[in-house]
Amino acid sequence: MYLKRYKWIFLVVAMLIFFGVAFVQIHYQKKLERYQLEVFKIIVQRSVDLVSSGYFQWTELKEAIEKNDEEFIEEAFEEIKSLDPYIKEIKILNQPPDFEEEYYRVESDGERLWALFKIYDSMGEEMIADRTAYVEWNVAGILNSIGASVEFRKGGKKTFWGLEYRSKFGNKWFAVSFWSSLGGFSIILIIHSIFVRSILKFHYETEGLERMIKIIDKKDHYTALHSEYTSRIAVLLGKKLGLNKKELKELGIAGRLHDRTPTTQAIPLQGDSKWLL
Known part of the structure; x- marks a missing residue:
């Protein structure tokens, strides 16, 4: 009776450990994904600030855009790309009427990411009212550079700037957690089997004989x-x-x-x- 009760207790504990390990692994993966997204955001935010303050608050570039000096503009854009290799496209567009931010606005369609910049002089006093700069980043390249386990895809979980992400592994991560936990559970069962056999051996070799001796002693x-x-x-x-x-x-x-x-x-x-x- 004792061994049966002990066996059930052991199995319950083993199952709790099994699900606990799976939960910890999944929780760790989710936490890692959040950390990777935060790193991605910091990288892009620094790039946005650099482009805004370093180039689109620059009198020479402002005047070149006003004069449509394509050679100067192209050189400036190439310089920007050399500073940040993850910038994939830069162009000048008409300023949208709802652009109320002071310097820039970061936008996304779920999987692509870009920013619209207002074009100022170096003092930040004069602005081109009807033109804006469009800069798009290679989000996949940035994620790969930090070894991220997430990717931006439409239909995923929403995060900052309207981006939507999902795990690259998808259900594979759950499968990895499941099988690794199952392996640990199997090891526990093997240990349990060995442990029970040792208890039974000890019981029959010692305690069983002790009980038999006590019965005989009474006679x-x-x-x-x-x-x-x-x-x-x-x-x-x-x-x-x-x-x-x-x-x-x-x-x-x-x-x-x-x-x-x-x-x-x-x-x-x-x-x-x-x-x-």
């Missing part, structure tokens, strides 16, 4: 005392011989059983403490 007090003294003497001799604890325990049990074989204790003689052979 024959004289033999019980004789066997107890024999057992103690045997253990003392065993200690002198340098036996280990397991060997001493076995020796003690053997001492208590030495005069208790089935043939010597099958039929008691009336009025005598000896047994008929």
Whole structure:
């Protein structure tokens, strides 16, 4: 009964560990994805600030755009791209009527990311009212550069700037978590099997014999005392011989059983403490 109860407790604990490991792995992956998205945002935000303050608040570029100096504009755009290799496109557009931000606005369609910049002079006082600069980033390139496990795809989870993301692994990550946890669960079951066998062996080799001795002792007090003294003497001799604890325990049990074989204790003689052979 005890072993059955113990087995169920062990299995429940093992299942809790199994699901716990899977939960921790999935939780860690989600946390890692959030961290990667935050790193991506920092990279893009720094690039946006650099482009805005370094180029679209620059009198020479403002005047070149007003004069439609394509050569100067192209050189400036190439310089911007050399500073940030993840900028994939730069162009000048008509300013949308709803552009209310002071310097720039970051936009997305879910998987592409770009920013609209107002074009100022170096002092930030004069602005081209009807023109705006369009800059688009290679989001996949940025994600790959940081080893991200997410990708931006329409239909995914919404995040900053209107981007939508999903895990590159999809359901594969759950499968990895499941099988790795199942492997751990299998190891636990193997350990459980070995542990139970060792308990059973110990029980039948020691505790089972102890219980049998106690039952016999109740029937024959004289033999019980004789066997107890024999057992103690045997253990003392065993200690002198340098036996280990397991060997001493076995020796003690053997001492208590030495005069208790089935043939010597099958039929008691009336009025005598000896047994008929």
